[in-house]
Amino acid sequence: MLKSFRKLRRADSGMAIVEFALVLPAMLALAFGGLEVTNALICKSDVSNMASSAADLIAQESQVNTTDMNNVFSALGSLIYPFPTAGAKIVITSVIDDGHGGGKVDWSQAYNGTARAQGSAVTVPAGLITTGGSVVLSEVTYTYTPLKSIFVKMPIAMTNTFYSHPRRVAQIKWVTG
Numbered sequence: 377m378l379k380s381f382r383k384l385r386r387a388d389s390g391m392a393i394v395e396f397a398l399v400l401p402a403m404l405a406l407a408f409g410g411l412e413v414t415n416a417l418i419c420k421s422d423v424s425n426m427a428s429s430a431a432d433l434i435a436q437e438s439q440v441n442t443t444d445m446n447n448v449f450s451a452l453g454s455l456i457y458p459f460p461t462a463g464a465k466i467v468i469t470s471v472i473d474d475g476h477g478g479g480k481v482d483w484s485q486a487y488n489g490t491a492r493a494q495g496s497a498v499t500v501p502a503g504l505i506t507t508g509g510s511v512v513l514s515e516v517t518y519t520y521t522p523l524k525s526i527f528v529k530m531p532i533a534m535t536n537t538f539y540s541h542p543r544r545v546a547q548i549k550w551v552t553g
Contacts, residue, residue: 412522416532419520422456423534429455430468430514431540438542439549442485449487456518465489465517470548471498472510479505483550489517504539510547512540 433448434440445468453461466487471479479498484491492498498513505511520532542548 415522416520419456419459419518420534422459423516423518424536424538426452426455426464426466426518427514427516427536427538428540430466430516431512431538434468434470434514434548435512435540435542436544437548438544439551441551445485452487452516459518459520462488463519463521467491467513467515469498469513469515470510470550471500471505471513472547473505473507475507477502479511482510482547500539508546510542512542512548514538514540 430448430452433451434444437444448468449466452466453464456464464487467484467489468486469484469492470482472482474480474497479500481492481494481496481498483494500511500513515537516535518534520534522529
């Protein structure tokens with residue numbers, strides 16, 4: 377009997393399979409979790425890029441209209457690829473000096489969201505708007521939902537705000553038409 381016990385103790389032919397079965401779920405969770413974290417970070421970078429590009433594109437103009445804004449919104453949608461653009465909310469606002477060291481909305485346009493009300497107060501960083509000047513404010517909000525996650529489908533809200541000074545004029549005018 378002692379001989380058969382020793383023989384049983386030395387037998388390890390199925391041990392590797394059992395160990396692999398125990399470790400596999402943790403390895404898969406780490407691999408897929410790493411992919412989802414990477415996708416979320418890429419999406420966050422895209423949201424930041426959208427905000428800065430929106431403000432920069434408008435800041436290059438002297439005046440803008442609905443067609444210009446639609447072109448900008450269309451271009452910004454391509455920056456978030458391969459993530460769906462339906463989750464993106466973009467608000468581009470021209471903030472002018474209110475005469476008291478703050479800012480107020482001159483005009484505002486939105487994509488998948490609500491534009492700011494004309495004349496409403498906007499808090500901007502101190503010293504950003506000079507007397508008689510303005511700044512272009514772009515605000516991007518994106519709800520990221522993991523693409524391929526089998527574990528968690530929790531949406532993550534990502535936001536970014538960017539300011540840019542007009543390059544050609546003190547204040548960018550809104551032209552209807």
